[in-house]
Amino acid sequence: xxxxxxxxxxxxxxxxxxxxxxxxxxLNRRGSKAAPDMGKRLAxxxxxxSLLLTSPAKRARETAQLIARELNYPLExxxxxxxxxxxxxxxxxQVVARQDPGFSDVMLCGHNPGIMELANQLGDSNIDNLxxxxxxxxxxxxxxxxxxxxxxxxxxxxxxxKNQTHTKRG
Numbered sequence: 001x002x003x004x005x006x007x008x009x010x011x012x013x014x015x016x017x018x019x020x021x022x023x024x025x026x027l028n029r030r031g032s033k034a035a036p037d038m039g040k041r042l043a044x045x046x047x048x049x050s051l052l053l054t055s056p057a058k059r060a061r062e063t064a065q066l067i068a069r070e071l072n073y074p075l076e077x078x079x080x081x082x083x084x085x086x087x088x089x090x091x092x093x094q095v096v097a098r099q100d101p102g103f104s105d106v107m108l109c110g111h112n113p114g115i116m117e118l119a120n121q122l123g124d125s126n127i128d129n130l131x132x133x134x135x136x137x138x139x140x141x142x143x144x145x146x147x148x149x150x151x152x153x154x155x156x157x158x159x160x161x162k163n164q165t166h167t168k169r170g
Contacts (some may be wrong), residue, residue, distance in 0.1 A: 039070025122154035
């Protein structure tokens with residue numbers, strides 16, 4: 001059986017209000033434009049998540065919602081996972097590993113460096129920079145998400161807002 005995980009770094013966030021806690025920073029204008037654009041590109045790549053998980057940080061939740069709209073994913077089905085906030089690859093894997101095996105395509109919106117490090121750990125590409133709102137799709141030969149902890153996958157796409165080819169393969 002095959003499963004796909006799409007790792008998404010949140011879009012560009014605002015630093016305008018210095019009194020806001022990191023957790024509460026919203027997207028800036030560029031991020032609010034990039035996320036729907038990337039959602040359209042993901043739709044063009046055939047992304048059809050059966051589960052969308054996000055960090056509870058405002059910038060990640062907003063990114064997940066903007067992407068979900070473009071993929072016709074129900075906003076009320078987006079799941080916020082506290083453990084994904086600024087998570088390490090190991091912490092991200094623990095969240096994914098406990099998901100129902102009935103989900104075949106999980107999209108996860110989080111933060112660097114954890115998202116990029118996990119993309120390199122799971123996939124067969126060496127990504128040295130995952131820009132804001134960058135996405136990496138990885139196919140895995142696993143039957144259940146609990147197997148992801150030891151899985152090696154194949155990077156099937158890597159894209160980001162300033163990428164001019166729009167469908168850069170891993």
